[in-house]
Amino acid sequence: MSFLQKIIVLRWGHRVQRDARLTTHVALAARALGASGFILSDISDEGIEASLEKVTKSWGGDFSFEMGQSWKTAITDWREKGGIVVHLTAYGENIQTSNVLGRIRQRGKDILLLVGSQKVPGEFFSEEVSNYNVSIGNQPHSECAALAIFLDRFFDGKELAKKFKKAETKIVPQKRGKKTVVNHGFSRET
């Protein structure tokens, strides 16, 4: 698969104990839904890194994982390299009722997708940080759900048919039951 614009997800506001499962879900959703990588900003969490490495090893594909750098550094670096920043927030332009998705696509640039939590710094909304503030509906819900819908719409659903290279395990979709194929050529030892 080659998608023209690459997306990296930056997760801000993670708290090691309280958000462990939620942030893991955000990262796994990013990987499964066509993003190229994940940055856990301003904090490190080896548990989440290990979960992602394990999934990528078994289920294939290339997915980068970084953590610990400050969000400011990550965003400054990204923009200096010519990328744009899209901030997902319930307060932004509604992806359904506005033309914001089309405008983002038209830029043709790689995207850093900024995913916060309840209370993000006000700077996130500024031109210096985010090129676009996008809402997935204007109700409070979940950064994991918002991310999923953004990626599904951005990639036009094609991400759900994506082949993950060098997968050790693959699911064969079924009407009933569970079917997997294990490729021993890519065992964890090799």
Next chain:
Amino acid sequence: MSFLQKIIVLRWGHRVQRDARLTTHVALAARALGASGFILSDISDEGIEASLEKVTKSWGGDFSFEMGQSWKTAITDWREKGGIVVHLTAYGENIQTSNVLGRIRQRGKDILLLVGSQKVPGEFFSEEVSNYNVSIGNQPHSECAALAIFLDRFFDGKELAKKFKKAETKIVPQKRGKKTVVNHGFSRET
């Protein structure tokens, strides 16, 4: 808004401590993305119930919340009333590469959307429980992300433009910053 087929989300496998935030996100996503209600099966969690009540009171709309009943009872009741059950699972028919969504729509029935966690009972895949097993891609990711994409596709995105009645607080979407309107006619006291 009136959607022809009503969807209620049934969340199975919740663990009170570990899954508190994740299940809250699943329930909030269900509410924000067009579902009519939520059942937390086989367990009670007053914290989640309180979070949902608070959000619905402030942000409007009708959203039912039930908890504690067994998944078997909930499913038997639902099917006896003529509803169908859709089980979201990474092993099911791929929503992107199969025609499963069209087949579900064609039934024209109300849907109980069964959202599990990592290890669901094998029975969930059987005809007695689920009319359809649907995967949102065939990679492991997140029930919250899977639910979001299912609802967005099922409701054709219209759920993101939905008006929530009797809202005390509303967001006015903006390119920059945060704008809300508070309707004091629906204050918490009235």
